[in-house]
Amino acid sequence: MANLGIAVHGGAGTLSATEMTIQTEGNYRKALEIATLAGYSILENGGNALDAIEAAVIELENEPMFNAGRGAVFTNAGIHEMDACIMEGKTLRAGAVAGVKNVRNPVSLARNVMENSNFVFLCDRGAEEFAMKLGLPFEPDEYFYTQHRRDQWLAVKDTDEVLLDHKDTRKFGTVGAVALDFHGNLAAATSTGGMTNKRYGRIGDCPIIGSGTYANNSTCAISCTGHGEYFIRAVVAHDISCLMEYKGLSLKEACQILVHDKLIKLGGEGGLIAIDGNGNIELPFNSEGMYRGWKKSGEELQTGVY
Numbered sequence: 150m151a152n153l154g155i156a157v158h159g160g161a162g163t164l165s166a167t168e169m170t171i172q173t174e175g176n177y178r179k180a181l182e183i184a185t186l187a188g189y190s191i192l193e194n195g196g197n198a199l200d201a202i203e204a205a206v207i208e209l210e211n212e213p214m215f216n217a218g219r220g221a222v223f224t225n226a227g228i229h230e231m232d233a234c235i236m237e238g239k240t241l242r243a244g245a246v247a248g249v250k251n252v253r254n255p256v257s258l259a260r261n262v263m264e265n266s267n268f269v270f271l272c273d274r275g276a277e278e279f280a281m282k283l284g285l286p287f288e289p290d291e292y293f294y295t296q297h298r299r300d301q302w303l304a305v306k307d308t309d310e311v312l313l314d315h316k317d318t319r320k321f322g323t324v325g326a327v328a329l330d331f332h333g334n335l336a337a338a339t340s341t342g343g344m345t346n347k348r349y350g351r352i353g354d355c356p357i358i359g360s361g362t363y364a365n366n367s368t369c370a371i372s373c374t375g376h377g378e379y380f381i382r383a384v385v386a387h388d389i390s391c392l393m394e395y396k397g398l399s400l401k402e403a404c405q406i407l408v409h410d411k412l413i414k415l416g417g418e419g420g421l422i423a424i425d426g427n428g429n430i431e432l433p434f435n436s437e438g439m440y441r442g443w444k445k446s447g448e449e450l451q452t453g454v455y
């Protein structure tokens with residue numbers, strides 16, 4: 150039987166263990182389970198890795214607990230600007246969008262950039278115009294609104310402070326998924342509202358191919374979460390792939406180097422989910438926790454927070 154596998158994340162920052170109630174943790178785990186299963190059931194029925202990760206990320210974008218799609222953080226101007234990326238390991242095709250507003254599922258827009266445009270990376274108005282042309286669903290501002298995100302923003306909006314979504318007591322995160330399908334194909338996707346109070350068109354690591362998201366059938370598929378500026382500078386996802394491709398490191402060894410050595414030396418907090426062509430899954434993080442769910446063929450679905 151072919152190795153199948155999927156992993157999802159809901160952000161590298163979590164409520165500290167002392168603040169987390171049993172019920173809140175249960176809600177997170179349930180949401181992660183639903184997303185993992187949405188993707189895994191596609192893989193199990195012979196579907197491809199791209200469909201699986203898109204389905205998983207859509208579940209997480211639609212869940213207001215996470216900082217992506219509905220529930221995205223507020224910018225300094227009090228709006229929601231979202232970034233997303235998707236990549237296919239077999240062909241190295243990729244699609245990304247940055248700073249998009251009102252698009253219900255930015256991950257699907259990224260996929261359309263990959264499959265239905267001549268481009269790789271679209272931003273802002275142009276990306277929205279493309280989404281409109283495709284007839285993708287848009288939502289009014291109220292759809293994205295959540296009181297806790299607004300409170301986070303109000304606390305810092307008159308300052309220069311830029312908050313990672315998990316830098317206060319309400320630590321909800323960016324989302325992502327990676328998968329290996331029946332045909333041995335890998336894929337990765339990441340979606341986020343970025344950082345609270347961001348301005349000047351700030352773009353994080355998530356939509357930057359090779360930094361927050363990467364997939365290559367000869368190595369691995371990766372989706373990152375954390376303080377994006379550091380992940381951009383360390384080119385985290387592609388660096389892991391290079392360590393495997395050029396130095397022959399295992400997925401585990403390569404992930405360890407990036408998350409527990411390189412990023413720490415730079416001061417970068419966060420984590421990632423990764424899967425290789427044999428179905429090995431790694432979920433390293435250097436933050437207090439990372440919301441995560443995963444399932445491999447022949448094994449039970451698991452979720453984790455700390």
Ligand code: ASP
Pocket residue numbers: 160161216313314315322323341342343344352353354355361373374375376377378
């Ligand atoms: N990496 C995201 C960004 O910097 C934030 C996060 O993962 O929570 O935009």
